[in-house]
Amino acid sequence: MSTQLLTYLFVGASFALYIGIAIWSRAGSTKDFYVAGGGVNPVVNGMATAADWMSAASFISMAGIISFMGRDGSVYLLGWTGGYVLLALLLAPYLRKFGRFTVPDFIGERYYSKTARIVAVICLIFVSFTYVAGQMRGVGIVFSRFLEVDVETGVIIGMAVVFMYAVLGGMKGITYTQVAQYCVLIFAYMVPAIFISIMITGNPIPQLGFGAEVADGSGISVLEKLDTVLIDLGFGAYTEGSKSTIDVFAITAALMFGTAGLPHVLVRFFTVPKVSDARKSAGYALAFIAILYTTAPAVASFARLNLVDTVHNTSYEQAPQWFSNWENTGLVEWQDKNNDAVMQYSAGIDNEVTIDRDIIVLANPEIADLPGWVIALVAAGGVAAALSTAAGLLLVISSSVSHDLLKQTLMPAITEKQELLFARIAAAVAVCIAGLFGIYPPAFVAQVVAFAFGLAAASLFPTIVMGIFSKRINKQGAIAGMLSGLIFTFFYILYFKFVSPQLNNAEHWWLGISPEGIGFIGMLLNIGVAFVVSHLSPPPPAEVQDLVDGIRIPSGAAVAHSH
Amino acid sequence: MSQQPYRHAAENPSPHDHNDKKNITEKNATDYWRANLRLLATLLVVWFTVSFGCGILLVDWLDQFTFFGFKLGFWFAQQGAIYVFVALIFIYAWRIQIIERQFGVDDDAEEESL
Numbered sequence: 001m002s003t004q005l006l007t008y009l010f011v012g013a014s015f016a017l018y019i020g021i022a023i024w025s026r027a028g029s030t031k032d033f034y035v036a037g038g039g040v041n042p043v044v045n046g047m048a049t050a051a052d053w054m055s056a057a058s059f060i061s062m063a064g065i066i067s068f069m070g071r072d073g074s075v076y077l078l079g080w081t082g083g084y085v086l087l088a089l090l091l092a093p094y095l096r097k098f099g100r101f102t103v104p105d106f107i108g109e110r111y112y113s114k115t116a117r118i119v120a121v122i123c124l125i126f127v128s129f130t131y132v133a134g135q136m137r138g139v140g141i142v143f144s145r146f147l148e149v150d151v152e153t154g155v156i157i158g159m160a161v162v163f164m165y166a167v168l169g170g171m172k173g174i175t176y177t178q179v180a181q182y183c184v185l186i187f188a189y190m191v192p193a194i195f196i197s198i199m200i201t202g203n204p205i206p207q208l209g210f211g212a213e214v215a216d217g218s219g220i221s222v223l224e225k226l227d228t229v230l231i232d233l234g235f236g237a238y239t240e241g242s243k244s245t246i247d248v249f250a251i252t253a254a255l256m257f258g259t260a261g262l263p264h265v266l267v268r269f270f271t272v273p274k275v276s277d278a279r280k281s282a283g284y285a286l287a288f289i290a291i292l293y294t295t296a297p298a299v300a301s302f303a304r305l306n307l308v309d310t311v312h313n314t315s316y317e318q319a320p321q322w323f324s325n326w327e328n329t330g331l332v333e334w335q336d337k338n339n340d341a342v343m344q345y346s347a348g349i350d351n352e353v354t355i356d357r358d359i360i361v362l363a364n365p366e367i368a369d370l371p372g373w374v375i376a377l378v379a380a381g382g383v384a385a386a387l388s389t390a391a392g393l394l395l396v397i398s399s400s401v402s403h404d405l406l407k408q409t410l411m412p413a414i415t416e417k418q419e420l421l422f423a424r425i426a427a428a429v430a431v432c433i434a435g436l437f438g439i440y441p442p443a444f445v446a447q448v449v450a451f452a453f454g455l456a457a458a459s460l461f462p463t464i465v466m467g468i469f470s471k472r473i474n475k476q477g478a479i480a481g482m483l484s485g486l487i488f489t490f491f492y493i494l495y496f497k498f499v500s501p502q503l504n505n506a507e508h509w510w511l512g513i514s515p516e517g518i519g520f521i522g523m524l525l526n527i528g529v530a531f532v533v534s535h536l537s538p539p540p541p542a543e544v545q546d547l548v549d550g551i552r553i554p555s556g557a558a559v560a561h562s563h
Numbered sequence: 564m565s566q567q568p569y570r571h572a573a574e575n576p577s578p579h580d581h582n583d584k585k586n587i588t589e590k591n592a593t594d595y596w597r598a599n600l601r602l603l604a605t606l607l608v609v610w611f612t613v614s615f616g617c618g619i620l621l622v623d624w625l626d627q628f629t630f631f632g633f634k635l636g637f638w639f640a641q642q643g644a645i646y647v648f649v650a651l652i653f654i655y656a657w658r659i660q661i662i663e664r665q666f667g668v669d670d671d672a673e674e675e676s677l
């Protein structure tokens with residue numbers, strides 16, 4: 001069977017599975033739609049959270065980014081996993097005990113303020129749409145390379161599938177499809193990783209092969225060889241960094257605190273039956289995530305080494321098959337500058353080979369000479385990663401519109417049935433907007449990713465944590481804190497990414513912190529302002545202090561009410 | 564962070580029912596919260612040390628040591644810290660449950676996972 005046919009088969013079968021699950025798990029109430037009825041097993045929820053979290057960026061781009069950044073790529077590995085520790089220790093159990101539907105719900109009630117709720121809704125919608133645009137783009141890329149359909153057609157098919165299970169099933173449908181998507185994506189990631197690890201080092205476990213010797217009898221390790229080879233070609237050593245320590249620190253912190261403040265991840269912990277389950281569930285989620293996140297840096301090093309070996313100083317005539325396959329998509333390019341018909345790869349101006357970082361994962365099966373079904377599997381895995389994250393994001397957007405904006409603020413008189421209908425309409429509208437982003441990607445998609453994490457770190461995360469761990473932070477403090485964190489971070493990123501991109505370098509950054517890391521400073525500012533303003537104004541009312549007391553005690557979550 | 568005593572209208576704490584799970588006393592709730600904060604502080608120190616400490620601030624110094632073929636600092640930054648993160652969450656889930664039972668604020672009696 002041809003690879004093309006296999007790919008259609010794999011992607012088609014996975015879509016049929018997702019739609020089947022959607023029909024089986026329709027949502028009957030707002031509680032089903034927002035939090036899957038609140039009865040999800042912690043292991044199942046952990047797996048769904050892992051799929052929710054691991055996006056097209058984790059699946060397709062992360063190994064490639066690390067491959068070309070070397071040690072500096074650790075910011076993503078540490079940042080995108082360390083946040084789960086904060087989530088499990090400081091947020092998830094308390095939000096579960098609080099027992100409502102959305103993140104703005106918590107902020108609105110704890111700070112007894114509609115304004116606080118609306119500020120939270122704005123942060124949430126901005127963060128989620130930024131993120132979802134990237135997912136739809138990922139679906140488009142996978143479709144155009146593997147299925148050879150237009151990006152537009154790919155995005156529309158993807159939208160139709162998400163529409164089916166997000167609009168019909170809400171959180172309930174999303175949870176069970178995400179479990180299936182996790183299985184597809186992790187299998188699709190590990191199979192080629194194991195094969196390439198065997199090919200380079202002879203060790204089938206990528207995490208161990210990463211530190212092992214290259215299987216060419218030379219007796220030097222993968223990382224030593226990579227360092228030597230890259231220095232020869234004029235690059236920096238793979239195991240040494242080029243970013244300043246303060247910037248690496250700030251970026252890692254912004255990504256960690258941002259991860260812990262991302263609404264589509266937080267809301268997953270509203271779905272388990274009780275407080276102790278929320279903690280365990282975060283542990284399972286990170287364990288499932290860690291399988292991919294500890295494999296990615298190994299794949300990154302193998303692929304970079306293999307790339308240099310097979311491409312550098314190879315005559316174009318003898319270029320490997322994958323090279324010409326991917327040349328058609330424009331993701332690899334060769335320009336014969338010195339007219340010797342041989343490809344030279346280096347860091348200098350005489351470099352002739354341009355390689356897009358997404359190649360590292362997408363072309364891995366071909367680079368490692370794996371059979372057609374593995375290539376088909378990677379296509380299905382990439383689509384699963386993008387769709388699962390997109391669905392989670394669309395759900396938090398729709399629930400914050402129907403629940404926080406309509407039911408809790410603008411139209412308190414609507415019935416549950418009407419609220420559920422509005423939730424479905426909001427989800428449908430959000431799917432369409434996300435699709436438009438995918439078809440007509442705004443040129444700034446790559447630039448705004450810093451926004452999503454920076455704003456989540458500067459606004460949502462500290463406000464929720466202070467609401468749990470302090471009883472003194474009041475309405476005035478929380479609103480002032482959120483707004484100052486938000487505005488500071490927003491304008492810093494806006495200035496360096498859009499207003500004066502030519503100044504976007506370490507020389508001009510404040511304290512040497514790049515726009516990617518500024519969310520960390522925004523968070524500190526938020527906390528400082530909230531603390532000062534709260535102490536200059538009256539403490540929160542007694543019933544809010546009682547609410548905080550109640551949240552801190554694990555027992556009694558079952559009686560938490562839905563309104 | 565201020566420590567206000569736990570009060571709830573339904574509960575009229577009497578000195579003799581400390582171990583009665585249905586009635587959470589003011590003192591148990593406060594003591595539980597203190598014990599929780601201590602545990603959190605310990606675990607977060609470890610969290611900071613393996614990630615920001617070993618993986619970022621001390622990475623160059625640690626790189627002089629070798630660990631299973633890796634430079635040690637590099638290993639922490641790209642592998643080790645992640646394993647410790649997973650362990651930290653499970654350790655917290657396990658330790659805090661023991662503390663909860665000790666103070667009678669656990670959720671054991673509540674609806675089991677479906």
